[in-house]
Amino acid sequence: MAQGLLKNLIDAFCCLPGVGQKSAQRMAFYLLERDRDGGKHLGELLHQAMQKIGRCSRCRTLTELQTCSICSSQRRDNTLLCVVETPGELEAIEQLTDYRGFYFVLHGRLSPLDGLGPGEIGMEELQLRLAEGEVAEVILATNPTVEGEATAHYISEMAARHNVRTTRIAHGVPLGGELEYLDGGTLSHAISGRREFE
Amino acid sequence: MRAAFLLHRRPYRDTSLLLECLVAGEGRMPLIARGAAKGRLKGTLQPFQPLTLRWRGRGEVMTLTHAEAVEKPLDLKKKLLYCGFYLNELLMRLLPRGDACDNLMQVYWKTLLHLQYSEYPDWELRRFELQLLQETGYGVVLDSTCEGEPVSSNTTYSYNIGQGVTRDCSAADALIHGETLLALHQGEWRNARERHEAKLLMRRLIDHSLDYKPLKSRELFR
Numbered sequence: 001m002a003q004g005l006l007k008n009l010i011d012a013f014c015c016l017p018g019v020g021q022k023s024a025q026r027m028a029f030y031l032l033e034r035d036r037d038g039g040k041h042l043g044e045l046l047h048q049a050m051q052k053i054g055r056c057s058r059c060r061t062l063t064e065l066q067t068c069s070i071c072s073s074q075r076r077d078n079t080l081l082c083v084v085e086t087p088g089e090l091e092a093i094e095q096l097t098d099y100r101g102f103y104f105v106l107h108g109r110l111s112p113l114d115g116l117g118p119g120e121i122g123m124e125e126l127q128l129r130l131a132e133g134e135v136a137e138v139i140l141a142t143n144p145t146v147e148g149e150a151t152a153h154y155i156s157e158m159a160a161r162h163n164v165r166t167t168r169i170a171h172g173v174p175l176g177g178e179l180e181y182l183d184g185g186t187l188s189h190a191i192s193g194r195r196e197f198e
Numbered sequence: 199m200r201a202a203f204l205l206h207r208r209p210y211r212d213t214s215l216l217l218e219c220l221v222a223g224e225g226r227m228p229l230i231a232r233g234a235a236k237g238r239l240k241g242t243l244q245p246f247q248p249l250t251l252r253w254r255g256r257g258e259v260m261t262l263t264h265a266e267a268v269e270k271p272l273d274l275k276k277k278l279l280y281c282g283f284y285l286n287e288l289l290m291r292l293l294p295r296g297d298a299c300d301n302l303m304q305v306y307w308k309t310l311l312h313l314q315y316s317e318y319p320d321w322e323l324r325r326f327e328l329q330l331l332q333e334t335g336y337g338v339v340l341d342s343t344c345e346g347e348p349v350s351s352n353t354t355y356s357y358n359i360g361q362g363v364t365r366d367c368s369a370a371d372a373l374i375h376g377e378t379l380l381a382l383h384q385g386e387w388r389n390a391r392e393r394h395e396a397k398l399l400m401r402r403l404i405d406h407s408l409d410y411k412p413l414k415s416r417e418l419f420r
Contacts, residue, residue, distance in 0.1 A: 017212055018212050110283075110418065111283075112283050112284075112286075112287050112413070112414035112415035112417070112418070113205070113206045113283070113286060113287055113290055113414070114206075114208065115414060116414075117414050117417035117418065118417055118418070118420075119417070145244060146244050146245045146246060146274075146279065146282075149275075149279060150279040150280060150283065150418070153275070153276045153277070153279065154418065183238060183241040183242060183267075184267060184270065185241050185242075185244075185271060186241060188270070
């Protein structure tokens with residue numbers, strides 16, 4: 001049974017998602033026995049990241065800069081603003097799609113029972129952003145959950161007050177999926193959201 | 199198998215969900231849905247989706263073993279979603295776990311059904327608020343005064359928290375018309391003033407029963 005500093009290290013690794021006692025122990029032994037340099041590097045980086053990374057003043061994504069690299073880019077379409085729930089979703093859209101507009105990260109969704117209201121998900125900042133008048137279309141990329149839909153509605157009402165068009169990302173059958181195995185909600189979305197075949 | 203609605207869910211460990219459900223015959227109860235954060239159940243375990251659930255285990259939090267959608271989710275869109283969140287927050291805050299209010303399950307379901315089509319969703323909320331308070335033991339009597347007289351539609355009353363309807367109208371901020379009290383009691387309204395007065399009265403009663411701690415879902419209506 002590990003004790004002292006070693007035990008503290010193992011316990012600390014347990015704060016990572018998907019890491020239990022067993023994996024935490026493996027990580028701690030690996031760094032101590034085989035890769036002390038890697039461990040030191042990890043420690044320093046963790047320390048710096050926790051100190052310096054905050055939120056972008058424009059889109060609220062995670063960055064150590066005042067304004068993140070996406071928001072300060074000159075080559076993007078400044079009429080498009082894509083609203084996502086998490087920085088992870090921003091990264092997914094950025095890496096996997098051709099979208100080259102700007103983003104706004106909510107860090108959550110409207111969910112009163114989780115204590116998340118309009119103030120907690122940055123609605124004031126979004127309002128200011130829309131009031132600047134550059135954005136012509138808000139793309140609502142919140143998740144297809146009840147809370148995500150409520151959030152999309154809240155933002156679309158706000159956008160309407162600023163005469164900004166809103167669009168919602170499509171929901172439906174995943175590529176390579178089979179209709180027979182879809183849940184009812186997804187299937188009815190796919191049917192009601194059908195469009196002209198080109 | 200029991201009929202149920204999900205009121206709230208949150209991630210638990212890596213792949214599980216911790217659910218808070220309103221279950222027929224059980225009232226409000228917590229359940230753990232193991233592996234549900236990744237699998238097919240994720241789409242089914244949503245608020246406003248009529249469900250049937252089965253579970254096993256002992257202790258306070260039991261394990262969900264089976265969940266099925268019994269029909270299409272209720273079609274709550276736009277502002278009606280906020281109304282739904284409001285109902286769920288009221289249930290989470292006012293209904294203690296394990297209080298098997300069977301009636302309340304029916305009231306909740308009916309309110310959701312009516313919300314879908316009602317021209318005046320606010321009135322559906324008033325009726326739900328009143329029934330919730332009555333079912334959870336806050337005796338709210340609206341058709342007679344605390345002096346024992348029946349409420350008459352063309353008299354002005356006031357409502358004293360803790361006592362009830364009274365002819366004594368010295369507390370000027372709590373004035374309410376008899377017709378509003380009877381409208382709430384009977385569940386049918388006739389004019390906009392009744393709906394407005396009913397809202398003010400129910401808000402006072404709900405706020406009082408929550409010890410004046412604010413409801414987060416109300417922020418959505420501003």
